[in-house]
Amino acid sequence: MQFRDEGYIINLRKYGEKSVILTIVSKNHGLLKGFVRSALSKKNLGIYQLGNKIAIDSYARLESNMPSLKIELIKHNAVNFMQNSQKLAALSGLCSLCLSCLPENENLERFYYYIDSFISLIDQPNWLTHYAFFEFYLLEHLGIGLDLSCCADSGSKENLEYISPKSGKAVCAQSGAPYKDKLFLYPHFIVDKNYTPHSSEVAELLRMTEFFLNKNFFQIHSLKFPENRANLLQNLGL
Secondary structure (H helix, E strand, O other): OEEEEEEEEEEEEEOOOEEEEEEEEEOEEEEEEEOOOOOOOOOOOOOOOOEEEEEEEOOOOOOOOEEEEEEEEEEEHHHHHHOHHHHHHHHHHHHHHHHHHHOOOOOOOOHHHHHHHHHHHOOOOOOOHHHHHHHHHHHHHOOOOEEEEOOOOOOOOOOOOEOOOOOOEEHHHHHHHHHHHOEEOOHHHHOOOOOOOOOOHHHHHHHHHHHHHHHHHOOOOOOOHHHHHHHHHHOOOO
C-alpha cells in the first residue's frame, strides 16, 4: 500500500536512537501515523517539529502494518509558534484534540480546512479566531455540533442570544433572560463568518466548546480531557 499526501506534524515519539513514530493530520487520509528512519539526525532535526507542513510518501507491505514514511518539508511553521508562548499553547491544544478525537486513516474532508487555516495563518493578527473556528467545527465533525438555527423554547429564529448547556441548542433573548447566568452566549461571529470578533467573544466560544467537547465526547468515551487544552484559556490570558 503506497500513497502520497501532505499535512501537518502534530506528534512525534522517539523510536530507537534516531528514528521517530510520527503522527500527521493529512489532507486526504486524516490522522496518519508512521515510522520515519533517521529523523533525529542533525541534518533533519529542523523538519520534525510540531506545526511544520510536510509532503508524505507512505509505504506499507500490508494495510495492517504501520507504514514507513519519507518526508519533505513544505513550510517551516514551527518557528512562528516557538517565538510566541500563546500561539504555542494554541498549537498544543489543537494537537492534543486531534490526537484524542480524530480517527486514523479517514478523510477529514471539509474539516481539514480549519486545521490548515489556523496553522498556515498563524502570523495573522486574528490567528486565535481561526483556532476558535477549528474547535467549533470539531464539534460538528464529531457529530456533536450545536443547533444554532432557532430557539429551543419558542422556535423563533430572531434575537438568538444564548446556547443551552443541557441541549446545545440556541435560546432567544426573551426566553433566556431569566437564566442568562447559566447559559453560554450565542456565537454570532461564527454564524456571521466574522473573522475579527472581540477577544471576549472568542474566549466565550472556547469556554463553550471545551464544555461540550468534554461532556459529549471525552466523558462519553471515558477519556481524560487533554491538559494542554484545559489550560489554554489561562495560558492565553483570557
